[in-house]
Amino acid sequence: MIQNPSFLSENDLILVISPSGVVDEDVVTKGAAILKNAGFQVEISPNAFNPHFKFGAKHQERLSDLQFALDNKEAKAIYCARGGFGITHIIDSLDWTQFKKNPKWIIGFSDITALLHNAFQNGYYSLHASVLQGLPKLSTEYQKHLIDTLSGDIKALKAESSFHKSGSANGQLIGGNLSLLIHQIGTQTELDYSNKILFIEEVAEPLYHIDRMMLQLKRAGKLKGLAGLVVGLFTNLSEDKSIYGQSVEEIILDHCKDYDFPIGFNFPFGHGEDNVPLVHGAEVGFEVEGKEAYLKYLIDNT
The missing domain is CATH 3.40.50.10740 (Murein tetrapeptidase LD-carboxypeptidase, N-terminal domain)
Known part of the structure; x- marks a missing residue:
């Protein structure tokens, strides 16, 4: 609880x-x-x-x-x-x-x-x-x-992207920096991702590192039980698609193609000028349809 x-x-x-x-x-x-x-x-x-x-x-x-x-x-x-x-x-x-x-x-x-x-x-x-x-x-x-x-005024979030993968899910919101998620695997602070809505963000990494880390999540069985994936900002990357052949969005979608959970991109949190607070561990509803994605908290704000 x-x-x-x-x-x-x-x-x-x-x-x-x-x-x-x-x-x-x-x-x-x-x-x-x-x-x-x-x-x-x-x-x-x-x-x-x-x-x-x-x-x-x-x-x-x-x-x-x-x-x-x-x-x-x-x-x-x-x-x-x-x-x-x-x-x-x-x-x-x-x-x-x-x-x-x-x-x-x-x-x-x-x-x-x-x-x-x-x-x-x-x-x-x-x-x-x-x-x-x-x-x-x-x-x-x-x-x-x-x-x-x-102060208890917890607002829903909206994001727009042409890369969204439609669907809906409820679950506990967990996650954080992608590198730190990888570094928790096999340690005392590793979390169970089953039926969770995972959120990720990253900064100052080459695209092949993003690829490697997403692959690690998949190989470790962290993706197969997810209820949903919320993707924040990936900023100051040291490679672009012209060098690696895939964008961040394409890398993530590729590693998640075998799963049917919804994926929402471009949420305003992470290492950038936009960094909205997320209540880690809270129950949320996640809705993705077309180019719009919504994250709504299901907790009592009082």
Whole structure:
């Protein structure tokens, strides 16, 4: 049974952590100011601005901050300052006992995908959304979308594409960054994809890597039991169709051709100027017909 933590109200506390890559303190501070202007309290963890080479801090320091945030009795949300790389160094050492007594929203994407999966395994929704360092770079529209979602105003999504594969399905929405999905296979944070609606996004990969990762999902049996596939943004790719012979859409459709689940492309989430929040683990309805696709939440927004 997957549950949603309480939605946030004015003056609720958000803790900021840097569990993965090194952050830009000035930009994170600007992101925190956006949350404060929305009426929330914000506290920065002790090691959030304590960089250690490529990482936000030393492994033990990042683990300490994340464990403190999970255990905190007052906070209503944990906002990851950045993705990058590093969460999987510490994720298997987490203790979720106190979190279950005081559940809170975990917010982030990209490398934070693994942490969202861990929250799901422990029975809770989380928020696949811009990391705090990315929040100031989003338009005010997308910033508001995040604030609204945290406050319980969860909106349906629509996407248009000529590559859609028609169909309809209901199921739990899981997924995240495609590379991180691959890296969870065979680990403690690997999820069961059966009857799930999977969402994926990626950044800065050559097309042959996309091909390889989709093939890995297929060979690992992750595609055959899906209820649906929601495809977000694939940005800053280092190859195009003229080099590889297939586009991202064609690669995905090719690997999914043996299955009858609906596929929707071009949803506005991922590493780009558009990054709408997705409630990871929530029950959704997925409808794809012609060039239009809709993702509607089936959870209580109150």
